[in-house]
Amino acid sequence: MALLHAYLNFNGNCEEAFDFYKTVFNSPLTGVYRFGDMPADPEHPVADADKNKVMHTSLKINDSVMLMGSDCLESFGQKATYGTGSYLMLDxxxxxxxxxxxxxxxxxxxxxxxxxxxxxxxxxxxxxxDKYGVAWMIHFEGNKKMG
Structure with missing residues (x-):
């Protein structure tokens, strides 16, 4: 059975957001890859201003759920947009x-x-x-169980 993880995109503040999420979930990052770590590709050069931005990072919420993220690079035609089209629900x-x-x-x-x-x-x-535009729901069903 596949696991479902949440992957969040940011417009240059992924590192700041994940520093925040580390404190929320009391969990360290499993690692950070930066755009400057990528092998050079002359057809898709990474601008110096983007080399320190986060290409991928993650942290464990628990043994089977991870929160992952990266920065979007406008120089690559990417831009994260936020809204209420989807939520991360913490049950x-x-x-x-x-x-x-x-x-x-x-x-x-x-x-x-x-x-x-x-x-x-x-x-x-x-x-x-949240302060980064990520939509969350927090849910505790408790005594309101259906059926």
């Missing part, structure tokens, strides 16, 4: 875990759609865009 084991993740991830949030609170479908739920 927690306890209300305390949901509260802790919300407290950490929502710092300087760009938009709190639903603050952490009780819903008819969950003991605790929230949806928001």
């Amino acid at each position: 927690t084991q306890t209300a305390a875990e949901a509260q802790d993740l919300y407290n950490k991830l929502s710092v300087d949030a760009l938009n709190i759609e639903m603050p952490l609170g009780e819903q008819f479908f969950a003991e605790i739920f929230a949806s928001f865009q």
Whole structure:
């Protein structure tokens, strides 16, 4: 069975975002590759200004889930756009875990759609865009189990 991991793109602030996510998930990076680490390709040269940008990084959220990311390079015709077309949903084991993740991830949030609170479908739920524009949901079903 395949594992599903979240891969996030950024416009030059991937390293800053992952420094933040390291503190949220209390997990070190598994490594960082930079665009300057790539073998030179005369057909696709990397601008000096882009060489220190993140080509790929990741951290483990738990033993089977990873959060991965990279910077987009405008010089390669790439640009990350944010919105609510997709969310990363954190389905927690306890209300305390949901509260802790919300407290950490929502710092300087760009938009709190639903603050952490009780819903008819969950003991605790929230949806928001973090300070990097990434859309998150935090969910603890608790005593609201369906069926």
